[in-house]
Amino acid sequence: MDTLSSLANGLWVAVQPINLLVCFVGVFIGTLIGVLPGIGPLGAIALLLPSTLYVSPVSSLIMLCGIYYGAMYGGSTTSVLLNIPGEAASVVTCIDGYQMAKQGRAGPALGISAFGSFIGGTICVFLLALLAPPLARFALRFGPPEYFSLMVLGLTILIYLANGPVLKALMMAALGLILGIVGTDTISGRQRFTFGILELSDGIGIIPVVMGLFGISEVLLNVEKVLRREVLQARIQGLLPTLQDWKDSAGPILRGTFLGFFLGILPGGGAVLASFASYAVEKKASKHPERFGKGAIEGVAGPETANNAATAGAMIPLLTLGVPNNGVTALMLGALVIHGLQPGALLMKEQPALFWGTIASMYLGNAMLLVLNLPLIGLWVQVLRVPYPILFPLILLFCLIGVYSVNNSVVEIWFMLLFGVVGYLMKKFEYESPPLVLALILGPMFENALRQSLILFDGNPSVFLTRPLSAVFLVISALLLLTNVVPWIRGKKRLLADAD
């Protein structure tokens, strides 16, 4: 009953005109970003972080969530029409979606993506409302050692998710922690690594770093080899799936909802894994697996539902524990920190409007997504025709204005450009940005929790292992790292032995 009344209050927050507007803006921009290959939800959220400063924290989070699940849907349009995934979670949609489009069934493919996303997203909002409160209550037992270990776990998850070698991701996490140290020490008041630059005394801003690493560097990489794309010229008609389409898709949508949601919660899960897992499950469950890859609607309905459902699942660890389980939720954590909020167990208690308002807005956002996407499909196809040489100056300008507007400071632009070059080099040298950004965001909290724990427990570092919850987090972190490092070391040894 408590949950229902809280959700009703959240709905009241979500239907406030400003929140409806930002939710619409979020899903619109998210869809746009998803449609355009080359800019993922991570880049989009990075670009829009400064604009969230003009609204309240709840509106800001509503908009960022809208971008997240909007991008999940938008990605399917490019997959179906171009055979190019708009973002990683739509890779699998290319397989059957594009085949359907070639057979003149682009409409039903896009339609079932929208309906599946809506149904999955809606069910998952209720699952989120049911599961989040008990988890948040549980997290209230945490002290500084538990928070420290939880942050270690959060960092480990992002390291574990890295596409490249885990040791490189670990290096980036260490570098992020070092960047997080810059500024005034909260305990002694001493300046650390500020080099006499006044703007650094409050620490390195999250926005210039994020916009540099994800926005500027991405554009620099893209302009090296301008994307050439060819949009399927076939006319898109009949967006509403037929009765047979619905019969074929009902099971995949339902399975995709639950699979996506639970994979979204799990560390290491997320939208990409959810979409691939759903495709595999549907192929396995199908009576005609031979149709997969040749335009089976189940191969579109399941994964598209699962990737949207996973976005709701991913909000659970962020909102209840303050632990992001992917790059996008790490940036959302950054947005909350920029607004002076402390994400974690107390968020639900201290900021019920933000917590429940965000959850309720996700339901409204999913409805908007449905209304937005079906009639506006023609617009998205036109957007796909905008050449990148016209698009990228606008993206760069948006980065420059966005970062300047935070503090009306040109110094912030210089920081962004510096991190843009750093991000570009990192990609060239195959280092990943998300662990660095998360470590930078968590850095100050991580340091405080570590120092407080040591001061409280008389400098005894074993406290992190003797307190049960803290020990559990550290053991999970160690296992995650070991499962990644051991096979890699074995591979290296084999390579060296072969060479000998």
Add this chain to the structure above:
Amino acid sequence: MRRYDLVSTLFLMVLAAYVSASGFRLGFGEWREPGPGFLAVLSGLALGALAAFWFGMTFAKPQGPGEIARRFIADTGGLRIVGLTAAALIAFALLLGPLGFPLTTLAFMMFLLRVIEPQRWGLALALSVATVVLCVVVFQVWLQVQFPEGPVSIHTIRKWIF
């Protein structure tokens, strides 16, 4: 990739050494009372150890038979475009103060639209002017962002018009 790994880990080792040394200078403190340099020392040492390990592994690893030295940028045209884009960004930061927002934005857009993959003059000019007008209306008028004024500010434009 081997050469890139050696160069990058070497850089990270130097950085880690600097951070650790600075951390000690700031004050490591004790375990029961960590000082302001406590985390700097620990994370510097961790970064140094990881970078050294990776450097060692890469150094010991033989060059694979199929491993071809990868070029930093696939073709020279790409390098030129990246260089010009970076130059445009730097110029924007340098000129924003003296020239003001509208002129700098106009020049920035014109440069990128004409130089990277040249658009027609008319299209480039129309897009640039439209972008400037839209940005001034949204950011300066609506969101009240305080951009540097420069010789052609929103006030001068207002005076010209009215």
